[in-house]
Amino acid sequence: MPGTEALGVDYADLDQVEASAKDILHPAVYDFFAGGAGDESALAANLASWRTIRLRPRVLRPAAHPDTSVTVLGSTLAAPIVIAPMGYQRLAHPDGERATAVAAARVGAAMTLSTYATTRLEDVRAAAPDGVQWFQTYILQDRGLTADLLQRAAASGFTAVLLTVDATVPGDRRRDRRHGYALPHADGIDLPNLGGVGLDAAYSSRLEADLGPDVIGWVREVSGLPVAVKGVLHPDDARVCVDAGAAGVVVSNHGGRQLDAAMASADALADVVNAVGDRADVLVDGGVRRGADVVRALALGARAVLVGRPVLWALAHDGEEGVTAMLTALIDGIGECLRMCGAPSATALGADVLARVR
Numbered sequence: 002m003p004g005t006e007a008l009g010v011d012y013a014d015l016d017q018v019e020a021s022a023k024d025i026l027h028p029a030v031y032d033f034f035a036g037g038a039g040d041e042s043a044l045a046a047n048l049a050s051w052r053t054i055r056l057r058p059r060v061l062r063p064a065a066h067p068d069t070s071v072t073v074l075g076s077t078l079a080a081p082i083v084i085a086p087m088g089y090q091r092l093a094h095p096d097g098e099r100a101t102a103v104a105a106a107r108v109g110a111a112m113t114l115s116t117y118a119t120t121r122l123e124d125v126r127a128a129a130p131d132g133v134q135w136f137q138t139y140i141l142q143d144r145g146l147t148a149d150l151l152q153r154a155a156a157s158g159f160t161a162v163l164l165t166v167d168a169t170v171p172g173d174r175r176r177d178r179r180h181g182y183a184l185p186h187a188d189g190i191d192l193p194n195l196g197g198v199g200l201d202a203a204y205s206s207r208l209e210a211d212l213g214p215d216v217i218g219w220v221r222e223v224s225g226l227p228v229a230v231k232g233v234l235h236p237d238d239a240r241v242c243v244d245a246g247a248a249g250v251v252v253s254n255h256g257g258r259q260l261d262a263a264m265a266s267a268d269a270l271a272d273v274v275n276a277v278g279d280r281a282d283v284l285v286d287g288g289v290r291r292g293a294d295v296v297r298a299l300a301l302g303a304r305a306v307l308v309g310r311p312v313l314w315a316l317a318h319d320g321e322e323g324v325t326a327m328l329t330a331l332i333d334g335i336g337e338c339l340r341m342c343g344a345p346s347a348t349a350l351g352a353d354v355l356a357r358v359r
């Protein structure tokens with residue numbers, strides 16, 4: 002396994018990895034990956050909010066070798082890390098989603114494959130058959146195609162579904178507008194799970210605009226898999242999702258790419274955890290960049306976190322080795338933070354290590 006600096010960047014310093022990836026990527030691709038909606042205030046809030054949550058470490062508690070493993074949506078992971086669904090990964094590196102899946106499997110994290118993946122879902126499974134992979138679905142206007150994708154995912158060994166509900170209308174991505182909504186058409190890169198449609202599908206809405214809670218049961222029935230609803234910020238919505246059969250909710254504002262005025266996901270987490278209790282797993286994403294952010298999320302009651310853009314920067318930089326190094330650095334950071342908080346395991350963390358319950 003590569004050391005964090007063996008590959009020319011310090012994978013514990015994700016700002017450095019992003020700056021370096023920016024030099025490598027086509028400007029339109031970098032902006033598509035990095036950008037948020039509007040004037041990017043939700044994007045900024047996600048990053049800033051974690052740092053306002055201060056920890057109150059416990060001492061004189063033996064925690065020299067903390068256990069970072071968790072069970073979430075029925076999958077046991079070596080660390081509470083899930084790679085967020087992000088489309089278009091072959092624009093970051095030719096190995097794309099395959100490399101991400103292999104890296105996740107190497108460190109014992111889960112990987113979520115986006116509907117907008119640039120690799121066939123069966124090929125992702127085949128690349129990392131011992132890893133945990135989840136499938137992210139949108140509800141396409143073509144319900145038959147949506148059902149087909151869910152059934153293919155279940156048949157090939159994906160073990161959970163993330164149903165994304167916060168992108169039924171497209172976000173206003175100004176950076177993409179500046180580039181004329183054009184991603185470079187690299188040879189042979191398309192969206193094979195959607196029948197090989199072109200990359201501009203990112204900008205044309207093929208999604209059902211009006212969804213209700215009944216769609217959760219539909220996804221569960223069609224796939225036969227546990228379903229977590231991604232894109233929940235309101236505790237009442239979280240309750241509705243669980244009542245409708247969701248096994249989990251992902252507290253998320255889509256990485257600041259949808260509603261620019263949305264609250265930071267870190268600020269929404271505690272209320273959602275309170276609303277859901279132990280009826281379902283709560284996950285969170287948006288701006289998670291260091292081990293201490295993961296510990297903050299766990300202390301607030303999340304079962305695991307999703308990590309988005311840093312995966313793309315690491316992938317652009319060094320492919321599978323880069324993603325492995327980035328995840329390794331993140332997991333090392335979790336262990337270090339648990340030790341310093343006197344927590345013997347990721348599941349032993351409670352609100353007592355929070356300086357202020359939010």
Ligand SMILES: Cc1cc2nc3c(=O)[nH]c(=O)nc-3n(C[C@H](O)[C@H](O)[C@H](O)COP(=O)(O)O)c2cc1C
Nearest residue numbers: 034085086087088115165255256287288308309310
């Ligand atoms: C380039 C890119 C593509 C994304 N594609 C999807 C997608 O296909 N489906 C989805 O549910 N979320 C998608 N997201 C949102 C992520 O899953 C996740 O919510 C967000 O990136 C987390 O924030 P972070 O990047 O700050 O870690 C995408 C995000 C990015 C940056």
